[in-house]
Amino acid sequence: MLRVTEQPESAPPTARTAVECRNLVKIYGGQNGAGNGNAVKALRGVDLTVSTGELLMLVGPSGCGKTTLISVIAGILDHEEGECVVFGHDFMQMRGGERTRWRGQNIGFVFQAFNLLPTLTAVENAAVPLLINGMPRKQALERAEEALRRVNLVDRMRSLPKQLSGGQQQRVAIARALVHSPKLIVCDEPTSALDHDTGHRVMELMKEVAVGPDRALIIVTHDQRIFEFADRIARMDDGKIVSISNSAETAQSAAP
Numbered sequence: 001m002l003r004v005t006e007q008p009e010s011a012p013p014t015a016r017t018a019v020e021c022r023n024l025v026k027i028y029g030g031q032n033g034a035g036n037g038n039a040v041k042a043l044r045g046v047d048l049t050v051s052t053g054e055l056l057m058l059v060g061p062s063g064c065g066k067t068t069l070i071s072v073i074a075g076i077l078d079h080e081e082g083e084c085v086v087f088g089h090d091f092m093q094m095r096g097g098e099r100t101r102w103r104g105q106n107i108g109f110v111f112q113a114f115n116l117l118p119t120l121t122a123v124e125n126a127a128v129p130l131l132i133n134g135m136p137r138k139q140a141l142e143r144a145e146e147a148l149r150r151v152n153l154v155d156r157m158r159s160l161p162k163q164l165s166g167g168q169q170q171r172v173a174i175a176r177a178l179v180h181s182p183k184l185i186v187c188d189e190p191t192s193a194l195d196h197d198t199g200h201r202v203m204e205l206m207k208e209v210a211v212g213p214d215r216a217l218i219i220v221t222h223d224q225r226i227f228e229f230a231d232r233i234a235r236m237d238d239g240k241i242v243s244i245s246n247s248a249e250t251a252q253s254a255a256p
Contacts, residue, residue, distance in 0.1 A: 018087055018184060018216035019050040019073055025081035026068050042068040043079065044239035055207055055217045055229060060236035066220040067112070069236070070186045073218065075103045087183050104132050108177030108210075110187040114169045116161040122172045123148060123157040129180040147175035150205055152198075166193040174202060178209050185210040187219045191226055203229045 026043035042065045050056050058066045071077040072084055075091040083090060087106065091099050108129070116125045127144035131137065148157050151171040161169055170193045177185055185206065191199035203226050210217040219230075227233065234244045 016052050017049060017085075018052045018054070019048070019085070019218070021046050021048040021069075021073065021082065021084045023047065023082035024069070024072065024079055024084055026065075026072055026077065026079045042239055043072070045082065046239070046241055048234060048241055050216050050218060052216055053211055053213055054231045055211050055219065057227065057230040057233045058218065058220045058236055059222065059233055060242075064236045065239040066236050067188055070188065070218055070220055074107050074109050074184070074186045075099055076109070104129065105180070106183045108180065108182040108185045110170075110173050110177045110185070110190045112188040112192070114161075114173045116169055116172060116176075118161050121158050121160060122153060122164065122168075125161070125172055126175040126179055128176060129182075133180060144175070144179055147179040148172070150178075150209075151175050151202060167195070167198060170194060171198075171202065174206065178206070181209075183215050185215070185217045187217070187221075189221055189223070190219060191221065191223050196225055199223065199225060 024043050024046040025041065028040045028042055029038040044065075046065075046069060048069075058069065060066055068077065072079050073086060075086070078092065084092075089102060091103075094102065117128070120128075123141055123144045126147050127137075127140040130140035130143055135143070145157060148154065148171075151174055153168060153171055153175070156164060156168055159168075161172070164172065170190065174187075174190055177187070187206075190206070191202060194202060206217060207229055219226075232244055232246060234241050236242065
């Protein structure tokens with residue numbers, strides 16, 4: 001089994017491995033993920049390491065495997081080959097209930113489609129991870145209100161998703177991902193529906209809250225406006241990581 005290893009000497013002395021993927025393969029279609037012409041190999045032997053305290057961005061053309069990769073890392077999808085260890089835990093070695101509990105406590109996911117519950121208000125949606133983890137409702141709603149304040153949604157806390165704009169729904173989804181202080185935040189296009197100023201404020205918040213000595217943040221994005229927030233940018237193409245660079249070096253050239 002893959003083991004968590006220390007980072008190279010160039011990494012900050014307090015950093016350790018948050019996510020380690022080795023030869024990761026994900027196949028859609030076919031019998032048991034393989035075996036006929038309908039099978040599609042979405043991940044083709046991905047190698048990727050993310051350190052604690054790091055904000056890593058994944059870029060690349062649509063359909064290259066970015067969303068599949070973060071879904072495997074977050075334990076939403078299984079993989080067929082290779083290994084993926086998240087803060088020392090391998091989802092493929094966990095039983096269903098154990099996986100669900102650990103993921104609910106330690107991972108926050110911002111979905112591109114937001115996935116807000118239509119019958120719940122903004123504050124109730126933001127409180128969902130806390131309620132699932134057993135926090136009393138009153139305390140959970142108080143924490144959710146604070147999370148919504150941080151994404152500047154004080155005046156829309158009691159609104160239903162259908163009463164919110166796309167950008168407001170996106171901010172609720174971000175608050176929901178941050179509210180339970182998970183170790184790993186995984187985001188799929190978190191600024192796509194936001195204007196420039198709001199996107200930057202959200203990224204500043206995410207970097208402040210989600211990136212710390214015991215946390216890490218992975219963002220899938222096509223939004224070149226937020227590249228400056230990345231510690232590293234990994235470019236994907238055809239199901240593989242083809243390059244990794246410091247954002248300060250090649251942020252613009254990394255764009256699809």
